[in-house]
Amino acid sequence: MAQKQEAVIHPSAVVETGAVIGKGSRIGPFCHIGPDVRIGEDVDLISHVAVMGATTIGNGCKVFPQAVLGALPQNLKHTGGRTTLTIGRNTIIRESVTMHIGSDTSRGATIVGDNGYFMAYSHVAHDCTVGNNVTMANGATLAGHCEIGDNVVIGGLTAVHQFARIGNNAFLSGCSAVPGDVIPFGLARGNLAKLRGLNIVGMRRSGMSKADIQTVRRAYRTIFDRSRTLSENLDIASRDFADSPIAMSLVAFLSERGKRYFVTPPLDGAGDDGADDEN
Template sequence: MQSQAFIHPSSVVEEGANIAASAHIGPFCHIGKDAVIEEGVRLVGHVTIMSATTIGEGCTVYPQVVLGGPPQNLSHKGGRTTLTIGRNCTIREFVTMHTGSDNARGATIIGDNCTFLAYSHVAHDCTVGNNVTLTNGATLGGHCEIGDNVGIGGLSAVHQFVRVGHNAFLAGGSMIVGDVIPYAIAMGNRAKLRGLNVVGLRRSGMSKAEIMTLRRAYQTIFDRARPVSENVEIARVEFADSPAAMKIVDFISARGKRHYAVPPLKGAVDDDADDQD
C-alpha cells in the first residue's frame, strides 16, 4: 500500500493491497489483501473489495458496491480467481461483480468506459466489452460474453453462457435466453429480435448506406424460406464487402452447440425501425 493515497480513517485496508498514490478511499470501505486499486480510482464510501480484484484507472465506485465476491457456482472449489475492471468505469450503488470460477475461465473481465447502474450484477466468468451500459437491476448470468457498445435495459436478465454481439440493445424487462446478434434490438420475456438498433448505429457514426446494407443482410439471414444456416452462407457471399454484415455472419457461424440464437419475432423479419434522416 502506498501511503500517499487518501484513505479515510474509518476504512480497513488489509496488508498486501496495492493502492495507487492518486486513489481516494472514502469512509467505511473494506479492501482485501489481493486488491489492486489503480491511479485516480475513487471509492465514494461503504465499498467492499474482495478477493483478487483490480480496479482500473479513473473508475468511480459508489456506496454499497461489492466487487470480487466468490462465484455463485457450486462447482467452484475455492481456488484463486480474479475480477478485472477496466478504466473509467462508473459503478453505482449496490452493484455486485463476482470473480471467475476455478473450473472454468477463472476470470471475470470488464472493459473500459462501462457504466453499471444501481443493483446491476455481473456473475462469474463473464467478459464485458468496452462502452457497455447495464441499467438498474440488469443481471448477467455466469459465462456471458457481452460485446462493445451494448446497452442492457433495466430489470433485464441475460441467461448464463449467452453471447451478445457488438452494438446490440436489450430492452428493459427482457429475458435473454439465447445469443443476440450484433447491431440488433432484442425485447420481451424470452426475447425476440425486433430489428436493428438503428439509433445506436447512427450514434456510432455508421452511414445511412451501410445501415441499409445491414438491413438487407438481416432480411437475408432471417428469410423464412430457407434455414438460417443456408441463409448465412448466402449472406457471406452477397455481403462480403460489408464489414458490419460480416460481423453478424461470423457471430452466427461461431456459435457452439450449447448456443441458441434469438430469432426475430414471428411475422417481423423486416427491421421496423425508422431509418429516415
C-alpha cells in the same frame, strides 16, 4: 508538472496488508479493501464499498456506496482456487452493484472493459467477459459465463441467461428475459426476448454511416428470411455481403454458434426497425 498526490484513505476505511492503492485515489469512509486487491490511479471509492478477492480496478473508476466487487462466485462447482476480477479504466459503478470473481472450474476470470456504466443493483456474474462502453441499467443481471460485446446497452431489470453471447452494439430492452445469443446490432425485447429489428438509434450514435446501416439492414433481412433455412441464408449473405466487414460480422457471429441457442425474430416477421428512406 506537479507530482500526483498519494492516495487518500479515510480513517474509518480498512485496507488490509498487501493491497495496492494507486496515486490520486480516494478510499472513502467505511470501505473494506482486501489483501489481494489492486486499485489503479485516480479511483474514487465514495464510501461503504467492499473490494475483495483478487480484484483489479483500473485508473479513473468511480464506485458508489454498497457496491461489492470480487466476492466468491455463486457457483457450487467452485472449489476455492484463486480466480480474478478485472475492471477496466474510467468505469462508473453505482450503488449496490455486484461483480464476482471467476470460478476455478471454468474460465477463472471475470473481465469488465473500459468506460462502462453499471447502474444501481446491476450484477456481473462469475466468468463473464464484458466489453468496452457497456451500459447496464438498474437491476440488469448477467448470469455466469456471458460474453458481452462493445457498446452494448442492457435495459433495467433485464436478465441474460448463462453462456449467452451479446454482439457488439446490441440493445436489450428493459424487463426482458434473454435466453440466448443476440446478434451484433440486434434489438431484443420481451419475455422470452425476441429480435425486434436492429438497434438503429445506437448505430447512428456510434457514428455509422447511412450506407453501412442500410447494408446491415439488408444483411439482416437476408439472414432471417423464413423462406429458406438459416444455413442457406448465411451462405447467401456470405456471398452477397463479402465486401462489407460490418455485415459479415453478423454472418460470423451466427456461423460460430455451433449448437447454441440464439434469439430470433417473431414468426410474424423479422422487421428491421427502420425504413429505407431514413436519414
